[in-house]
Amino acid sequence: MAHAQRRHLGFTLLELMVVVALLAVVVGMASLSLRDxxxxxxxxxxxxxxxxxxxxxxxxxxxxxxxxxxxxxxxxxxxxxxxxxxxxxxxxxxxxxxxxxxxxxxxxxxxxxxxxxxxxxxxxxxxxxxxxxxxxxxxxxxxxxxxxxx
Structure with missing residues (x-):
């Protein structure tokens, strides 16, 4: 039972990679919209x-x-x-x-x-x-x- 509880603590590597990819897309779009x-x-x-x-x-x-x-x-x-x-x-x-x-x-x-x-x-x-x-x-x-x- 202790092993099952530890698996649900924190984020998986896949979840972190998805969040970083989404942040990269948002930052890219924001930098394109901020034109001189x-x-x-x-x-x-x-x-x-x-x-x-x-x-x-x-x-x-x-x-x-x-x-x-x-x-x-x-x-x-x-x-x-x-x-x-x-x-x-x-x-x-x-x-x-x-x-x-x-x-x-x-x-x-x-x-x-x-x-x-x-x-x-x-x-x-x-x-x-x-x-x-x-x-x-x-x-x-x-x-x-x-x-x-x-």
Missing amino acids: SAAARLDEEAVRLAALLEGARARSRAMGVEVDWQPLSDQPGFRFMGLPDSVHLPDRWLDEDTHAEVIGAPSLVLGPEPVIGAQRVVLSLGERRVVLATDGLGAFAPQTEPELAP
Whole structure:
């Protein structure tokens, strides 16, 4: 009888391994959900800017007017040039610390031609960087790491 009582004291090795495995899964999920807020804000800025550029590009083709996009150097924000005053597009970043630089030109040319030249713009927030690019046929989209290499 004493032997039967000892068997029920404590945990078995299998039970301990299951608990450790569950803890590992929970910790892994928690670490994935805790993303760097600067990276998340910059990704949000990149997606928003890509949508704004494509919207302005479509308006440029529909209206038959040349539209350019230029980041402002003296204040946070950007501007769309060439659209009529009746078209109001955002001109501020979601985060005032966001900066942009067009690679190889002072501004992006968005149309009115359906095929534009290949263009790139670098968004930065602190130490983080995201490159939005188009090959001239497709939409502006964030580039992945291998595509960033020269």
